[in-house]
Amino acid sequence: MQHWSMYWQTSGVLNSFAEGDANQGYTGAIKKYWDEMFDSIPQGATIVDAGCGNGALALLAYDFGRANQKDFVIEGLDAAEINPVKQFEKQPAVAKKLKAIKFHSATPIAAAPYTAESVDAVISQFAFEYAEQGPALTKVGEILKPGGMLITMSHHASSKLVKDSKVGVEVLTAILEGSPLFQQADLIIDLAMQAIPQLGDEGWAKYSHNRILSQSTKWIMDSLLQRFDKPEQQTYVKDAIARVARVLQAMNGSNLEQARKQLTYDYHVLADHKKRLDEQLQxxxxxxxxxxxxxxxxxxxxxxxxxxxxxxxxxxxxxITAEKA
Structure with a gap:
Protein backbone atom coordinates (compact mmCIF):
# COMPACT_ATOMS: atom_id res chain seq x y z
CA MET A 1 0.00 0.00 0.00
CA GLN A 2 3.03 2.26 0.41
CA HIS A 3 3.19 2.81 -3.36
CA TRP A 4 -0.34 4.21 -3.26
CA SER A 5 0.34 6.29 -0.17
CA MET A 6 3.33 7.89 -1.89
CA TYR A 7 1.24 8.58 -4.97
CA TRP A 8 -1.55 10.31 -3.04
CA GLN A 9 1.01 12.37 -1.14
CA THR A 10 2.13 14.01 -4.37
CA SER A 11 1.00 17.63 -4.38
CA GLY A 12 -1.83 18.35 -6.82
CA VAL A 13 -2.66 14.73 -7.67
CA LEU A 14 -6.45 14.40 -7.68
CA ASN A 15 -7.27 11.19 -9.54
CA SER A 16 -5.40 7.93 -10.08
CA PHE A 17 -3.02 7.12 -12.94
CA ALA A 18 -2.66 10.81 -13.85
CA GLU A 19 0.99 10.57 -14.94
CA GLY A 20 1.31 12.51 -18.18
CA ASP A 21 -2.42 13.29 -18.36
CA ALA A 22 -4.66 16.17 -17.36
CA ASN A 23 -5.27 15.87 -13.66
CA GLN A 24 -8.41 17.88 -13.05
CA GLY A 25 -10.72 15.13 -11.83
CA TYR A 26 -13.46 13.47 -13.85
CA THR A 27 -15.13 15.32 -16.71
CA GLY A 28 -17.25 14.70 -19.81
CA ALA A 29 -19.23 11.46 -20.02
CA ILE A 30 -17.88 10.24 -16.67
CA LYS A 31 -19.09 13.36 -14.90
CA LYS A 32 -22.44 13.10 -16.69
CA TYR A 33 -22.88 9.53 -15.46
CA TRP A 34 -22.11 10.50 -11.87
CA ASP A 35 -24.37 13.55 -12.01
CA GLU A 36 -27.23 11.22 -13.01
CA MET A 37 -26.40 8.94 -10.11
CA PHE A 38 -26.19 11.81 -7.62
CA ASP A 39 -29.55 13.07 -8.85
CA SER A 40 -31.09 9.74 -7.80
CA ILE A 41 -29.71 10.01 -4.25
CA PRO A 42 -32.09 11.68 -1.75
CA GLN A 43 -31.55 15.14 -0.35
CA GLY A 44 -29.49 15.22 2.85
CA ALA A 45 -28.00 11.78 2.15
CA THR A 46 -24.79 10.53 3.73
CA ILE A 47 -22.47 9.51 0.91
CA VAL A 48 -19.21 7.60 1.38
CA ASP A 49 -16.57 7.61 -1.36
CA ALA A 50 -14.79 4.27 -0.92
CA GLY A 51 -11.22 4.29 -2.16
CA CYS A 52 -11.35 8.07 -2.48
CA GLY A 53 -7.70 8.89 -3.04
CA ASN A 54 -7.41 12.66 -2.92
CA GLY A 55 -11.13 13.15 -3.44
CA ALA A 56 -11.85 13.43 -7.18
CA LEU A 57 -15.22 11.66 -6.94
CA ALA A 58 -16.07 13.13 -3.54
CA LEU A 59 -15.60 16.57 -5.09
CA LEU A 60 -18.01 15.70 -7.90
CA ALA A 61 -20.60 14.76 -5.27
CA TYR A 62 -19.87 17.96 -3.34
CA ASP A 63 -20.27 20.17 -6.40
CA PHE A 64 -23.48 18.46 -7.49
CA GLY A 65 -24.93 18.66 -4.00
CA ARG A 66 -24.18 22.36 -3.69
CA ALA A 67 -25.50 23.17 -7.17
CA ASN A 68 -28.75 21.24 -6.66
CA GLN A 69 -29.55 21.98 -3.01
CA LYS A 70 -29.01 18.34 -2.08
CA ASP A 71 -27.14 19.09 1.18
CA PHE A 72 -25.16 15.85 0.95
CA VAL A 73 -22.98 14.79 3.87
CA ILE A 74 -19.87 13.48 2.14
CA GLU A 75 -17.05 11.39 3.55
CA GLY A 76 -14.17 9.55 1.93
CA LEU A 77 -11.94 6.67 2.97
CA ASP A 78 -8.91 5.00 1.49
CA ALA A 79 -6.68 2.09 2.47
CA ALA A 80 -3.66 4.26 1.65
CA GLU A 81 -2.43 7.11 3.82
CA ILE A 82 -4.09 10.26 2.47
CA ASN A 83 -4.32 13.94 3.36
CA PRO A 84 -6.18 15.62 0.47
CA VAL A 85 -6.40 19.09 2.02
CA LYS A 86 -2.63 19.23 2.49
CA GLN A 87 -1.95 18.14 -1.09
CA PHE A 88 -4.06 21.01 -2.40
CA GLU A 89 -3.01 23.74 0.01
CA LYS A 90 -1.56 25.68 -2.95
CA GLN A 91 -4.98 25.59 -4.64
CA PRO A 92 -7.21 27.34 -2.08
CA ALA A 93 -10.47 26.91 -4.04
CA VAL A 94 -10.03 23.12 -4.15
CA ALA A 95 -8.74 22.93 -0.57
CA LYS A 96 -11.81 24.83 0.67
CA LYS A 97 -14.12 22.21 -0.85
CA LEU A 98 -12.01 19.35 0.47
CA LYS A 99 -12.25 20.77 3.99
CA ALA A 100 -16.02 20.25 3.79
CA ILE A 101 -15.46 16.51 3.25
CA LYS A 102 -14.39 14.22 6.10
CA PHE A 103 -11.58 11.90 5.02
CA HIS A 104 -10.50 8.67 6.73
CA SER A 105 -6.86 7.77 6.03
CA ALA A 106 -5.49 4.20 6.08
CA THR A 107 -9.03 2.82 6.22
CA PRO A 108 -9.93 -0.10 3.91
CA ILE A 109 -13.54 -0.43 2.77
CA ALA A 110 -14.02 -3.52 4.93
CA ALA A 111 -13.08 -1.41 7.99
CA ALA A 112 -15.38 1.52 7.16
CA PRO A 113 -16.12 3.27 10.52
CA TYR A 114 -19.91 3.52 10.26
CA THR A 115 -22.70 2.05 12.31
CA ALA A 116 -25.24 -0.33 10.82
CA GLU A 117 -27.71 1.22 8.39
CA SER A 118 -26.25 4.73 8.68
CA VAL A 119 -25.17 5.39 5.07
CA ASP A 120 -27.38 6.22 2.09
CA ALA A 121 -24.86 5.56 -0.69
CA VAL A 122 -21.37 4.12 -1.10
CA ILE A 123 -19.73 5.37 -4.30
CA SER A 124 -16.43 4.47 -5.91
CA GLN A 125 -14.51 5.31 -9.08
CA PHE A 126 -11.82 2.79 -10.06
CA ALA A 127 -11.31 1.73 -6.45
CA PHE A 128 -13.86 -0.77 -5.13
CA GLU A 129 -12.44 -3.53 -7.35
CA TYR A 130 -9.09 -3.29 -5.51
CA ALA A 131 -10.67 -4.33 -2.21
CA GLU A 132 -11.13 -7.91 -1.05
CA GLN A 133 -14.58 -8.36 -2.53
CA GLY A 134 -16.32 -10.57 0.04
CA PRO A 135 -15.45 -8.52 3.15
CA ALA A 136 -15.99 -5.23 1.27
CA LEU A 137 -19.49 -6.22 0.12
CA THR A 138 -20.35 -7.53 3.58
CA LYS A 139 -19.37 -4.20 5.13
CA VAL A 140 -21.32 -2.24 2.50
CA GLY A 141 -24.39 -4.38 3.10
CA GLU A 142 -24.04 -3.72 6.82
CA ILE A 143 -23.68 0.07 6.74
CA LEU A 144 -26.21 0.87 3.99
CA LYS A 145 -29.72 1.87 4.96
CA PRO A 146 -32.58 -0.18 3.47
CA GLY A 147 -32.89 1.02 -0.10
CA GLY A 148 -29.35 2.40 0.03
CA MET A 149 -27.08 1.98 -2.97
CA LEU A 150 -23.55 0.90 -3.82
CA ILE A 151 -22.60 2.69 -7.04
CA THR A 152 -19.22 2.10 -8.69
CA MET A 153 -17.44 2.60 -11.96
CA SER A 154 -14.84 -0.15 -12.09
CA HIS A 155 -12.08 -1.28 -14.41
CA HIS A 156 -13.12 -3.56 -17.27
CA ALA A 157 -10.63 -6.28 -18.27
CA SER A 158 -11.14 -5.43 -21.96
CA SER A 159 -10.89 -1.64 -21.66
CA LYS A 160 -8.33 0.54 -23.39
CA LEU A 161 -7.11 1.64 -19.96
CA VAL A 162 -6.31 -1.94 -18.98
CA LYS A 163 -4.73 -2.68 -22.34
CA ASP A 164 -2.51 0.37 -21.93
CA SER A 165 -1.60 -0.80 -18.43
CA LYS A 166 -0.42 -4.13 -19.88
CA VAL A 167 1.86 -2.15 -22.19
CA GLY A 168 3.10 -0.09 -19.27
CA VAL A 169 3.95 -3.15 -17.19
CA GLU A 170 5.83 -4.71 -20.11
CA VAL A 171 7.85 -1.59 -20.85
CA LEU A 172 8.60 -0.65 -17.25
CA THR A 173 9.62 -4.22 -16.45
CA ALA A 174 12.04 -4.17 -19.39
CA ILE A 175 13.51 -0.84 -18.32
CA LEU A 176 13.78 -1.46 -14.59
CA GLU A 177 14.57 -5.17 -14.56
CA GLY A 178 15.81 -6.06 -18.06
CA SER A 179 18.03 -3.12 -18.93
CA PRO A 180 21.03 -1.55 -17.15
CA LEU A 181 19.78 2.03 -17.70
CA PHE A 182 19.57 3.08 -14.07
CA GLN A 183 22.57 1.00 -13.02
CA GLN A 184 24.64 2.64 -15.75
CA ALA A 185 23.57 6.11 -14.64
CA ASP A 186 24.43 5.23 -11.04
CA LEU A 187 27.84 4.01 -12.20
CA ILE A 188 28.48 7.37 -13.89
CA ILE A 189 27.59 9.20 -10.67
CA ASP A 190 29.84 6.88 -8.66
CA LEU A 191 32.74 7.49 -11.03
CA ALA A 192 32.10 11.24 -10.92
CA MET A 193 32.31 11.18 -7.12
CA GLN A 194 35.80 9.74 -7.43
CA ALA A 195 37.04 11.75 -10.42
CA ILE A 196 35.61 15.26 -10.15
CA PRO A 197 37.42 16.14 -6.87
CA GLN A 198 40.67 15.53 -8.75
CA LEU A 199 39.77 16.62 -12.29
CA GLY A 200 37.19 19.35 -11.72
CA ASP A 201 34.06 19.72 -13.84
CA GLU A 202 35.96 20.62 -17.03
CA GLY A 203 38.34 17.72 -16.62
CA TRP A 204 35.41 15.40 -15.94
CA ALA A 205 33.74 16.45 -19.18
CA LYS A 206 36.87 15.40 -21.10
CA TYR A 207 37.58 12.29 -19.02
CA SER A 208 37.71 9.23 -21.29
CA HIS A 209 35.93 6.93 -18.84
CA ASN A 210 33.08 9.42 -18.53
CA ARG A 211 32.76 9.65 -22.29
CA ILE A 212 32.71 5.88 -22.68
CA LEU A 213 30.05 5.41 -20.00
CA SER A 214 27.99 8.29 -21.39
CA GLN A 215 28.09 6.81 -24.88
CA SER A 216 27.11 3.44 -23.48
CA THR A 217 24.18 5.03 -21.62
CA LYS A 218 23.03 6.76 -24.81
CA TRP A 219 23.21 3.44 -26.63
CA ILE A 220 20.98 1.87 -23.97
CA MET A 221 18.48 4.73 -24.34
CA ASP A 222 18.47 4.47 -28.14
CA SER A 223 18.03 0.70 -27.94
CA LEU A 224 14.99 1.09 -25.69
CA LEU A 225 13.47 3.68 -28.02
CA GLN A 226 13.96 1.35 -31.00
CA ARG A 227 12.65 -1.71 -29.16
CA PHE A 228 9.52 0.02 -27.89
CA ASP A 229 8.67 2.18 -30.90
CA LYS A 230 4.88 2.04 -30.80
CA PRO A 231 3.13 5.25 -29.68
CA GLU A 232 1.58 3.59 -26.62
CA GLN A 233 5.02 2.28 -25.60
CA GLN A 234 6.89 5.52 -26.26
CA THR A 235 5.08 7.35 -23.46
CA TYR A 236 6.64 5.07 -20.86
CA VAL A 237 10.07 4.84 -22.52
CA LYS A 238 10.48 8.59 -23.03
CA ASP A 239 9.44 9.32 -19.46
CA ALA A 240 12.05 6.92 -18.03
CA ILE A 241 14.80 8.16 -20.35
CA ALA A 242 13.98 11.79 -19.61
CA ARG A 243 14.28 11.16 -15.88
CA VAL A 244 17.75 9.66 -16.22
CA ALA A 245 18.88 12.28 -18.74
CA ARG A 246 17.80 15.16 -16.46
CA VAL A 247 19.82 13.77 -13.57
CA LEU A 248 22.96 13.28 -15.63
CA GLN A 249 22.70 16.63 -17.41
CA ALA A 250 22.26 18.54 -14.15
CA MET A 251 25.04 16.66 -12.36
CA ASN A 252 28.19 18.56 -11.41
CA GLY A 253 30.79 18.55 -8.69
CA SER A 254 28.60 20.42 -6.23
CA ASN A 255 25.49 18.22 -6.37
CA LEU A 256 26.64 14.61 -6.73
CA GLU A 257 24.87 13.34 -3.62
CA GLN A 258 21.71 15.12 -4.69
CA ALA A 259 22.01 13.58 -8.16
CA ARG A 260 22.23 10.09 -6.69
CA LYS A 261 19.22 10.72 -4.45
CA GLN A 262 17.22 12.04 -7.41
CA LEU A 263 18.13 9.01 -9.52
CA THR A 264 17.03 6.69 -6.70
CA TYR A 265 13.81 8.67 -6.30
CA ASP A 266 13.03 8.45 -10.04
CA TYR A 267 13.68 4.71 -10.03
CA HIS A 268 11.21 4.21 -7.19
CA VAL A 269 8.61 6.46 -8.84
CA LEU A 270 8.67 4.20 -11.89
CA ALA A 271 8.74 1.01 -9.79
CA ASP A 272 5.72 2.22 -7.81
CA HIS A 273 3.91 3.11 -11.02
CA LYS A 274 4.52 -0.42 -12.27
CA LYS A 275 3.09 -1.83 -9.01
CA ARG A 276 -0.07 0.25 -9.41
CA LEU A 277 -0.46 -0.87 -13.02
CA ASP A 278 0.01 -4.50 -11.95
CA GLU A 279 -2.70 -4.13 -9.32
CA GLN A 280 -5.04 -2.56 -11.84
CA LEU A 281 -4.59 -5.55 -14.15
CA GLN A 282 -5.24 -7.98 -11.31
CA ILE A 320 -22.16 -1.35 -11.07
CA THR A 321 -25.14 -0.66 -8.85
CA ALA A 322 -26.21 -2.73 -5.87
CA GLU A 323 -29.30 -1.95 -3.79
CA LYS A 324 -29.90 -3.08 -0.26
CA ALA A 325 -33.33 -4.63 0.20
Whole structure:
Protein backbone atom coordinates (compact mmCIF):
# COMPACT_ATOMS: atom_id res chain seq x y z
CA MET A 1 0.00 0.00 0.00
CA GLN A 2 3.03 2.26 0.41
CA HIS A 3 3.19 2.81 -3.36
CA TRP A 4 -0.34 4.21 -3.26
CA SER A 5 0.34 6.29 -0.17
CA MET A 6 3.33 7.89 -1.89
CA TYR A 7 1.24 8.58 -4.97
CA TRP A 8 -1.55 10.31 -3.04
CA GLN A 9 1.01 12.37 -1.14
CA THR A 10 2.13 14.01 -4.37
CA SER A 11 1.00 17.63 -4.38
CA GLY A 12 -1.83 18.35 -6.82
CA VAL A 13 -2.66 14.73 -7.67
CA LEU A 14 -6.45 14.40 -7.68
CA ASN A 15 -7.27 11.19 -9.54
CA SER A 16 -5.40 7.93 -10.08
CA PHE A 17 -3.02 7.12 -12.94
CA ALA A 18 -2.66 10.81 -13.85
CA GLU A 19 0.99 10.57 -14.94
CA GLY A 20 1.31 12.51 -18.18
CA ASP A 21 -2.42 13.29 -18.36
CA ALA A 22 -4.66 16.17 -17.36
CA ASN A 23 -5.27 15.87 -13.66
CA GLN A 24 -8.41 17.88 -13.05
CA GLY A 25 -10.72 15.13 -11.83
CA TYR A 26 -13.46 13.47 -13.85
CA THR A 27 -15.13 15.32 -16.71
CA GLY A 28 -17.25 14.70 -19.81
CA ALA A 29 -19.23 11.46 -20.02
CA ILE A 30 -17.88 10.24 -16.67
CA LYS A 31 -19.09 13.36 -14.90
CA LYS A 32 -22.44 13.10 -16.69
CA TYR A 33 -22.88 9.53 -15.46
CA TRP A 34 -22.11 10.50 -11.87
CA ASP A 35 -24.37 13.55 -12.01
CA GLU A 36 -27.23 11.22 -13.01
CA MET A 37 -26.40 8.94 -10.11
CA PHE A 38 -26.19 11.81 -7.62
CA ASP A 39 -29.55 13.07 -8.85
CA SER A 40 -31.09 9.74 -7.80
CA ILE A 41 -29.71 10.01 -4.25
CA PRO A 42 -32.09 11.68 -1.75
CA GLN A 43 -31.55 15.14 -0.35
CA GLY A 44 -29.49 15.22 2.85
CA ALA A 45 -28.00 11.78 2.15
CA THR A 46 -24.79 10.53 3.73
CA ILE A 47 -22.47 9.51 0.91
CA VAL A 48 -19.21 7.60 1.38
CA ASP A 49 -16.57 7.61 -1.36
CA ALA A 50 -14.79 4.27 -0.92
CA GLY A 51 -11.22 4.29 -2.16
CA CYS A 52 -11.35 8.07 -2.48
CA GLY A 53 -7.70 8.89 -3.04
CA ASN A 54 -7.41 12.66 -2.92
CA GLY A 55 -11.13 13.15 -3.44
CA ALA A 56 -11.85 13.43 -7.18
CA LEU A 57 -15.22 11.66 -6.94
CA ALA A 58 -16.07 13.13 -3.54
CA LEU A 59 -15.60 16.57 -5.09
CA LEU A 60 -18.01 15.70 -7.90
CA ALA A 61 -20.60 14.76 -5.27
CA TYR A 62 -19.87 17.96 -3.34
CA ASP A 63 -20.27 20.17 -6.40
CA PHE A 64 -23.48 18.46 -7.49
CA GLY A 65 -24.93 18.66 -4.00
CA ARG A 66 -24.18 22.36 -3.69
CA ALA A 67 -25.50 23.17 -7.17
CA ASN A 68 -28.75 21.24 -6.66
CA GLN A 69 -29.55 21.98 -3.01
CA LYS A 70 -29.01 18.34 -2.08
CA ASP A 71 -27.14 19.09 1.18
CA PHE A 72 -25.16 15.85 0.95
CA VAL A 73 -22.98 14.79 3.87
CA ILE A 74 -19.87 13.48 2.14
CA GLU A 75 -17.05 11.39 3.55
CA GLY A 76 -14.17 9.55 1.93
CA LEU A 77 -11.94 6.67 2.97
CA ASP A 78 -8.91 5.00 1.49
CA ALA A 79 -6.68 2.09 2.47
CA ALA A 80 -3.66 4.26 1.65
CA GLU A 81 -2.43 7.11 3.82
CA ILE A 82 -4.09 10.26 2.47
CA ASN A 83 -4.32 13.94 3.36
CA PRO A 84 -6.18 15.62 0.47
CA VAL A 85 -6.40 19.09 2.02
CA LYS A 86 -2.63 19.23 2.49
CA GLN A 87 -1.95 18.14 -1.09
CA PHE A 88 -4.06 21.01 -2.40
CA GLU A 89 -3.01 23.74 0.01
CA LYS A 90 -1.56 25.68 -2.95
CA GLN A 91 -4.98 25.59 -4.64
CA PRO A 92 -7.21 27.34 -2.08
CA ALA A 93 -10.47 26.91 -4.04
CA VAL A 94 -10.03 23.12 -4.15
CA ALA A 95 -8.74 22.93 -0.57
CA LYS A 96 -11.81 24.83 0.67
CA LYS A 97 -14.12 22.21 -0.85
CA LEU A 98 -12.01 19.35 0.47
CA LYS A 99 -12.25 20.77 3.99
CA ALA A 100 -16.02 20.25 3.79
CA ILE A 101 -15.46 16.51 3.25
CA LYS A 102 -14.39 14.22 6.10
CA PHE A 103 -11.58 11.90 5.02
CA HIS A 104 -10.50 8.67 6.73
CA SER A 105 -6.86 7.77 6.03
CA ALA A 106 -5.49 4.20 6.08
CA THR A 107 -9.03 2.82 6.22
CA PRO A 108 -9.93 -0.10 3.91
CA ILE A 109 -13.54 -0.43 2.77
CA ALA A 110 -14.02 -3.52 4.93
CA ALA A 111 -13.08 -1.41 7.99
CA ALA A 112 -15.38 1.52 7.16
CA PRO A 113 -16.12 3.27 10.52
CA TYR A 114 -19.91 3.52 10.26
CA THR A 115 -22.70 2.05 12.31
CA ALA A 116 -25.24 -0.33 10.82
CA GLU A 117 -27.71 1.22 8.39
CA SER A 118 -26.25 4.73 8.68
CA VAL A 119 -25.17 5.39 5.07
CA ASP A 120 -27.38 6.22 2.09
CA ALA A 121 -24.86 5.56 -0.69
CA VAL A 122 -21.37 4.12 -1.10
CA ILE A 123 -19.73 5.37 -4.30
CA SER A 124 -16.43 4.47 -5.91
CA GLN A 125 -14.51 5.31 -9.08
CA PHE A 126 -11.82 2.79 -10.06
CA ALA A 127 -11.31 1.73 -6.45
CA PHE A 128 -13.86 -0.77 -5.13
CA GLU A 129 -12.44 -3.53 -7.35
CA TYR A 130 -9.09 -3.29 -5.51
CA ALA A 131 -10.67 -4.33 -2.21
CA GLU A 132 -11.13 -7.91 -1.05
CA GLN A 133 -14.58 -8.36 -2.53
CA GLY A 134 -16.32 -10.57 0.04
CA PRO A 135 -15.45 -8.52 3.15
CA ALA A 136 -15.99 -5.23 1.27
CA LEU A 137 -19.49 -6.22 0.12
CA THR A 138 -20.35 -7.53 3.58
CA LYS A 139 -19.37 -4.20 5.13
CA VAL A 140 -21.32 -2.24 2.50
CA GLY A 141 -24.39 -4.38 3.10
CA GLU A 142 -24.04 -3.72 6.82
CA ILE A 143 -23.68 0.07 6.74
CA LEU A 144 -26.21 0.87 3.99
CA LYS A 145 -29.72 1.87 4.96
CA PRO A 146 -32.58 -0.18 3.47
CA GLY A 147 -32.89 1.02 -0.10
CA GLY A 148 -29.35 2.40 0.03
CA MET A 149 -27.08 1.98 -2.97
CA LEU A 150 -23.55 0.90 -3.82
CA ILE A 151 -22.60 2.69 -7.04
CA THR A 152 -19.22 2.10 -8.69
CA MET A 153 -17.44 2.60 -11.96
CA SER A 154 -14.84 -0.15 -12.09
CA HIS A 155 -12.08 -1.28 -14.41
CA HIS A 156 -13.12 -3.56 -17.27
CA ALA A 157 -10.63 -6.28 -18.27
CA SER A 158 -11.14 -5.43 -21.96
CA SER A 159 -10.89 -1.64 -21.66
CA LYS A 160 -8.33 0.54 -23.39
CA LEU A 161 -7.11 1.64 -19.96
CA VAL A 162 -6.31 -1.94 -18.98
CA LYS A 163 -4.73 -2.68 -22.34
CA ASP A 164 -2.51 0.37 -21.93
CA SER A 165 -1.60 -0.80 -18.43
CA LYS A 166 -0.42 -4.13 -19.88
CA VAL A 167 1.86 -2.15 -22.19
CA GLY A 168 3.10 -0.09 -19.27
CA VAL A 169 3.95 -3.15 -17.19
CA GLU A 170 5.83 -4.71 -20.11
CA VAL A 171 7.85 -1.59 -20.85
CA LEU A 172 8.60 -0.65 -17.25
CA THR A 173 9.62 -4.22 -16.45
CA ALA A 174 12.04 -4.17 -19.39
CA ILE A 175 13.51 -0.84 -18.32
CA LEU A 176 13.78 -1.46 -14.59
CA GLU A 177 14.57 -5.17 -14.56
CA GLY A 178 15.81 -6.06 -18.06
CA SER A 179 18.03 -3.12 -18.93
CA PRO A 180 21.03 -1.55 -17.15
CA LEU A 181 19.78 2.03 -17.70
CA PHE A 182 19.57 3.08 -14.07
CA GLN A 183 22.57 1.00 -13.02
CA GLN A 184 24.64 2.64 -15.75
CA ALA A 185 23.57 6.11 -14.64
CA ASP A 186 24.43 5.23 -11.04
CA LEU A 187 27.84 4.01 -12.20
CA ILE A 188 28.48 7.37 -13.89
CA ILE A 189 27.59 9.20 -10.67
CA ASP A 190 29.84 6.88 -8.66
CA LEU A 191 32.74 7.49 -11.03
CA ALA A 192 32.10 11.24 -10.92
CA MET A 193 32.31 11.18 -7.12
CA GLN A 194 35.80 9.74 -7.43
CA ALA A 195 37.04 11.75 -10.42
CA ILE A 196 35.61 15.26 -10.15
CA PRO A 197 37.42 16.14 -6.87
CA GLN A 198 40.67 15.53 -8.75
CA LEU A 199 39.77 16.62 -12.29
CA GLY A 200 37.19 19.35 -11.72
CA ASP A 201 34.06 19.72 -13.84
CA GLU A 202 35.96 20.62 -17.03
CA GLY A 203 38.34 17.72 -16.62
CA TRP A 204 35.41 15.40 -15.94
CA ALA A 205 33.74 16.45 -19.18
CA LYS A 206 36.87 15.40 -21.10
CA TYR A 207 37.58 12.29 -19.02
CA SER A 208 37.71 9.23 -21.29
CA HIS A 209 35.93 6.93 -18.84
CA ASN A 210 33.08 9.42 -18.53
CA ARG A 211 32.76 9.65 -22.29
CA ILE A 212 32.71 5.88 -22.68
CA LEU A 213 30.05 5.41 -20.00
CA SER A 214 27.99 8.29 -21.39
CA GLN A 215 28.09 6.81 -24.88
CA SER A 216 27.11 3.44 -23.48
CA THR A 217 24.18 5.03 -21.62
CA LYS A 218 23.03 6.76 -24.81
CA TRP A 219 23.21 3.44 -26.63
CA ILE A 220 20.98 1.87 -23.97
CA MET A 221 18.48 4.73 -24.34
CA ASP A 222 18.47 4.47 -28.14
CA SER A 223 18.03 0.70 -27.94
CA LEU A 224 14.99 1.09 -25.69
CA LEU A 225 13.47 3.68 -28.02
CA GLN A 226 13.96 1.35 -31.00
CA ARG A 227 12.65 -1.71 -29.16
CA PHE A 228 9.52 0.02 -27.89
CA ASP A 229 8.67 2.18 -30.90
CA LYS A 230 4.88 2.04 -30.80
CA PRO A 231 3.13 5.25 -29.68
CA GLU A 232 1.58 3.59 -26.62
CA GLN A 233 5.02 2.28 -25.60
CA GLN A 234 6.89 5.52 -26.26
CA THR A 235 5.08 7.35 -23.46
CA TYR A 236 6.64 5.07 -20.86
CA VAL A 237 10.07 4.84 -22.52
CA LYS A 238 10.48 8.59 -23.03
CA ASP A 239 9.44 9.32 -19.46
CA ALA A 240 12.05 6.92 -18.03
CA ILE A 241 14.80 8.16 -20.35
CA ALA A 242 13.98 11.79 -19.61
CA ARG A 243 14.28 11.16 -15.88
CA VAL A 244 17.75 9.66 -16.22
CA ALA A 245 18.88 12.28 -18.74
CA ARG A 246 17.80 15.16 -16.46
CA VAL A 247 19.82 13.77 -13.57
CA LEU A 248 22.96 13.28 -15.63
CA GLN A 249 22.70 16.63 -17.41
CA ALA A 250 22.26 18.54 -14.15
CA MET A 251 25.04 16.66 -12.36
CA ASN A 252 28.19 18.56 -11.41
CA GLY A 253 30.79 18.55 -8.69
CA SER A 254 28.60 20.42 -6.23
CA ASN A 255 25.49 18.22 -6.37
CA LEU A 256 26.64 14.61 -6.73
CA GLU A 257 24.87 13.34 -3.62
CA GLN A 258 21.71 15.12 -4.69
CA ALA A 259 22.01 13.58 -8.16
CA ARG A 260 22.23 10.09 -6.69
CA LYS A 261 19.22 10.72 -4.45
CA GLN A 262 17.22 12.04 -7.41
CA LEU A 263 18.13 9.01 -9.52
CA THR A 264 17.03 6.69 -6.70
CA TYR A 265 13.81 8.67 -6.30
CA ASP A 266 13.03 8.45 -10.04
CA TYR A 267 13.68 4.71 -10.03
CA HIS A 268 11.21 4.21 -7.19
CA VAL A 269 8.61 6.46 -8.84
CA LEU A 270 8.67 4.20 -11.89
CA ALA A 271 8.74 1.01 -9.79
CA ASP A 272 5.72 2.22 -7.81
CA HIS A 273 3.91 3.11 -11.02
CA LYS A 274 4.52 -0.42 -12.27
CA LYS A 275 3.09 -1.83 -9.01
CA ARG A 276 -0.07 0.25 -9.41
CA LEU A 277 -0.46 -0.87 -13.02
CA ASP A 278 0.01 -4.50 -11.95
CA GLU A 279 -2.70 -4.13 -9.32
CA GLN A 280 -5.04 -2.56 -11.84
CA LEU A 281 -4.59 -5.55 -14.15
CA GLN A 282 -5.24 -7.98 -11.31
CA UNK A 283 -8.32 -6.08 -10.14
CA UNK A 284 -10.07 -5.40 -13.45
CA UNK A 285 -13.36 -7.27 -13.81
CA UNK A 286 -13.94 -9.77 -16.60
CA UNK A 287 -17.45 -11.20 -17.15
CA UNK A 288 -16.70 -14.15 -14.88
CA UNK A 289 -15.70 -11.75 -12.11
CA UNK A 290 -19.02 -9.92 -12.43
CA UNK A 291 -20.84 -13.26 -12.05
CA UNK A 292 -18.87 -13.97 -8.87
CA UNK A 293 -19.50 -10.42 -7.66
CA UNK A 294 -23.27 -10.85 -8.03
CA UNK A 295 -23.16 -14.01 -5.92
CA UNK A 296 -21.11 -12.31 -3.21
CA UNK A 297 -23.46 -9.32 -3.27
CA UNK A 298 -26.48 -11.55 -2.81
CA UNK A 299 -24.89 -13.07 0.31
CA UNK A 300 -24.39 -9.51 1.62
CA UNK A 301 -28.07 -8.67 1.08
CA UNK A 302 -27.50 -6.63 -2.06
CA UNK A 303 -29.06 -6.94 -5.50
CA UNK A 304 -26.27 -6.14 -7.94
CA UNK A 305 -26.43 -5.15 -11.61
CA UNK A 306 -23.50 -4.40 -13.94
CA UNK A 307 -23.27 -2.90 -17.42
CA UNK A 308 -20.29 -2.05 -19.64
CA UNK A 309 -19.66 1.69 -19.90
CA UNK A 310 -18.47 2.90 -23.30
CA UNK A 311 -16.45 6.04 -23.93
CA UNK A 312 -15.63 7.30 -27.42
CA UNK A 313 -16.90 4.07 -28.92
CA UNK A 314 -14.74 1.81 -26.74
CA UNK A 315 -15.42 -0.03 -23.51
CA UNK A 316 -14.12 2.07 -20.64
CA UNK A 317 -15.29 0.26 -17.52
CA UNK A 318 -18.19 -1.35 -15.70
CA UNK A 319 -20.98 0.62 -14.08
CA ILE A 320 -22.16 -1.35 -11.07
CA THR A 321 -25.14 -0.66 -8.85
CA ALA A 322 -26.21 -2.73 -5.87
CA GLU A 323 -29.30 -1.95 -3.79
CA LYS A 324 -29.90 -3.08 -0.26
CA ALA A 325 -33.33 -4.63 0.20
Missing amino acids: SAYAKKDITALKKAATKAGLKLEAEPFDLDGEVFGWT
